[in-house]
Amino acid sequence: MQDPKIAYRPLTPEEEQRRRKRSIAIALALGAMVVLFFVLTIAKLGPQVLNRPL
Amino acid sequence: MPGERNTVVALMTSLSNTLPAGAEANRFAPAPAAVGGDVPDYFALLKPRVMVLVIFTALVGMVVSHGHVPPTIAAISLLMIAVGAGASGCLNMWWDADIDAVMTRTAKRPIPDGRIQPNEALAFGLTLSVGSVLILGLASNWLAAGLLAFTIVFYAVIYSMWLKRATPQNIVIGGAAGALPPVIGQAVISGSVGIESIVLFLIIFIWTPPHFWALALVKAGEYAKAGIPMMPNVAGPQSTRRQIVYYTLLLAPLGLAPVALGFGGLLYAIVGLLGGLGMLAFSVQVFRNREGEAEKRAAMGMFAFSILYLFLLFSALLAEQGLGLFRPVIV
Numbered sequence: 001m002q003d004p005k006i007a008y009r010p011l012t013p014e015e016e017q018r019r020r021k022r023s024i025a026i027a028l029a030l031g032a033m034v035v036l037f038f039v040l041t042i043a044k045l046g047p048q049v050l051n052r053p054l
Numbered sequence: 055m056p057g058e059r060n061t062v063v064a065l066m067t068s069l070s071n072t073l074p075a076g077a078e079a080n081r082f083a084p085a086p087a088a089v090g091g092d093v094p095d096y097f098a099l100l101k102p103r104v105m106v107l108v109i110f111t112a113l114v115g116m117v118v119s120h121g122h123v124p125p126t127i128a129a130i131s132l133l134m135i136a137v138g139a140g141a142s143g144c145l146n147m148w149w150d151a152d153i154d155a156v157m158t159r160t161a162k163r164p165i166p167d168g169r170i171q172p173n174e175a176l177a178f179g180l181t182l183s184v185g186s187v188l189i190l191g192l193a194s195n196w197l198a199a200g201l202l203a204f205t206i207v208f209y210a211v212i213y214s215m216w217l218k219r220a221t222p223q224n225i226v227i228g229g230a231a232g233a234l235p236p237v238i239g240q241a242v243i244s245g246s247v248g249i250e251s252i253v254l255f256l257i258i259f260i261w262t263p264p265h266f267w268a269l270a271l272v273k274a275g276e277y278a279k280a281g282i283p284m285m286p287n288v289a290g291p292q293s294t295r296r297q298i299v300y301y302t303l304l305l306a307p308l309g310l311a312p313v314a315l316g317f318g319g320l321l322y323a324i325v326g327l328l329g330g331l332g333m334l335a336f337s338v339q340v341f342r343n344r345e346g347e348a349e350k351r352a353a354m355g356m357f358a359f360s361i362l363y364l365f366l367l368f369s370a371l372l373a374e375q376g377l378g379l380f381r382p383v384i385v
Contacts, residue, residue, distance in 0.1 A: 018092050021092065022092075025093045025096075036130060036133075040189075040193055043124050044127070044193075
């Protein structure tokens with residue numbers, strides 16, 4: 001959603017490439033966080049992670 | 055100030071005159087400065103060299119501590135301490151963008167150079183601050199998380215926003231933020247703060263003024279241009295040189311305290327003794343050489359050696375406690 005009060009212009013190819021790299025970096029950071037929380041859960045709970053009442 | 059830069063950006067964007075519509079809209083951006091920086095620019099906001107130092111000193115704080123924590127938890131905690139330190143560096147760069155633009159050493163940083171917008175840096179810094187503290191709390195304990203939060207607030211608010219522009223004691227008091235990582239490291243491992251990390255805190259705390267003032271003696275003109283009241287600009291170079299000697303006289307014996315307390319062994323004693331003598335020799339050189347090229351050489355020599363001194367002290371502890379090279383001096 002664009003702010004009608006702000007004027008816009010097309011991104012240059014270099015700016016588009018920068019944005020693409022930023023998007024990849026954000027995706028990698030999110031992936032790293034998923035791995036981090038998984039490892040943290042396993043490390044904190046250990047074998048007990050699956051041992052819970054259903 | 056960040057607000058002033060936003061006004062400039064708003065003015066610049068209002069000068070652009072095309073408003074695209076429809077499916078192509080996502081290929082357009084407010085022009086010209088609001089399109090975001092490159093990935094390395096965001097990394098530079100975290101002051102990576104400071105992060106390395108923080109990881110190193112926090113790790114030493116961990117290895118000198120009593121207690122057992124699984125290596126995975128210790129590694130995640132160390133990562134969060136580093137991210138928290140990076141976040142405080144980012145908030146510092148956001149706040150100090152105006153003075154960074156004036157000084158040659160910092161003018162090419164992402165915000166003053168226009169590669170990243172101040173608001174982006176603020177959001178980035180705050181997100182990482184909150185995230186690192188919460189994850190550290192969940193991974194280890196809330197004492198460590200609280201200490202990390204205190205460190206971030208102390209550096210970003212107390213030092214950057216207040217002390218830095220208000221008093222020549224800025225880096226003396228502000229040095230506490232840089233000295234806290236070993237204390238956080240110990241809190242991660244033992245769940246408490248002990249004498250070991252307090253001594254490491256004091257060593258970094260007392261080391262900071264002579265280290266930074268040596269640089270400030272050389273860069274006094276730059277600091278004056280930016281309006282920062284560093285010691286050489288306020289009390290004069292002569293008083294600064296004297297204070298460098300006083301602090302070094304305090305630091306050299308303090309550097310040997312881990313030996314007296316029993317967690318520094320033979321290797322540490324040798325490094326601490328020779329390093330302390332080296333620091334004293336450099337401080338005397340700074341005190342004696344007061345003009346021209348000799349003054350600059352002595353001050354930069356002290357600055358460089360002080361980094362080596364701290365690195366060697368902490369490396370010796372790491373080698374003794376982490377690699378089993380500990381040989382007691384006091385039995």
